[in-house]
Amino acid sequence: xxxxxxxxxxxxxxxxxxxxxxxxxxxxxxxxxxxxxxxxxxxxxxxxxxxxxxxxxxxxxxxxxxxxxxxxxxxxxxxxxxxxxxxxxxxxxxxxxxxxxxxxxxxxxxxxxxxxxxxxxxxxxxxxxxxxxxxxxxxxxxxxxxxxxxxxxxxxxxxxxxxxxxxxxxxxxxxxxxxxx
Numbered sequence: 697x698x699x700x701x702x703x704x705x706x707x708x709x710x711x712x713x714x715x716x717x718x719x720x721x722x723x724x725x726x727x728x729x730x731x732x733x734x735x736x737x738x739x740x741x742x743x744x745x746x747x748x749x750x751x752x753x754x755x756x757x758x759x760x761x762x763x764x765x766x767x768x769x770x771x772x773x774x775x776x777x778x779x780x781x782x783x784x785x786x787x788x789x790x791x792x793x794x795x796x797x798x799x800x801x802x803x804x805x806x807x808x809x810x811x812x813x814x815x816x817x818x819x820x821x822x823x824x825x826x827x828x829x830x831x832x833x834x835x836x837x838x839x840x841x842x843x844x845x846x847x848x849x850x851x852x853x854x855x856x857x858x859x860x861x862x863x864x865x866x867x868x869x870x871x872x873x874x875x876x877x
Contacts, residue, residue, distance in 0.1 A: 706733050752819075755811075759823050759847075766860040767853040768834070768846035771817035773864055778811060820847060836861040 705725060712721045725734065758777065762769040811819065824831065824847045834846045836858050846857055 701729070702731050702733075705729070705731055709734055755819050756823050756826075759820060760827075763829070763847070763849055766856045767851060768832075768848040768857050768860075769820065770844045770846050771813055771820055772844075773860065774820060775811065775813040775816040776864060776868065778816070823847075838862045838865040 705727065709723045709725065712723065714721060723734070725731070725736075759769050759774060762774060762777065823829070827849075829847045829849055832846050832848065832852060834844050834852075834854065834857055836842055836844050838861060844857075844861065846852065
């Protein structure tokens with residue numbers, strides 16, 4: 697099995713015809729399998745090779761804007777911000793942490809992203825690792841007490857987190873009521 701796999705990779709690399717073509721060509725082998733016939737010139741992580749795409753950059757900017765606005769961010773909050781539309785606010789009478797973040801002029805907080813809450817949680821963890829954010833389990837209350845995993849930059853304001861959580865829950869209830877009514 698191993699011989700076939702290595703031989704196929706060598707054969708694929710030689711499809712650029714390096715002996716017949718005088719131009720220098722680059723070959724990228726995306727594998728963690730060492731091949732004796734093709735020693736690496738440079739080792740890279742896949743993230744380094746691919747780089748950050750526009751969705752990642754947009755998500756990073758949104759998460760950073762939320763942390764700046766309310767001192768912390770969690771998956772449900774960022775997922776709802778991504779899914780918001782202007783009509784959602786027509787009947788919403790909240791205080792404006794949510795609105796301030798949504799209408800922030802400095803950061804594009806109305807992204808074209810469409811992610812599920814699980815995807816938001818995964819991406820948020822990735823951003824937190826990259827930016828060195830901390831994570832805290834915060835108890836919040838809106839009708840009942842819940843634990844929320846909040847990412848923050850070291851300066852967490854529990855009152856703002858509580859206010860934002862209550863506002864988000866109120867917003868979600870209002871949006872659901874409007875859909876039913």
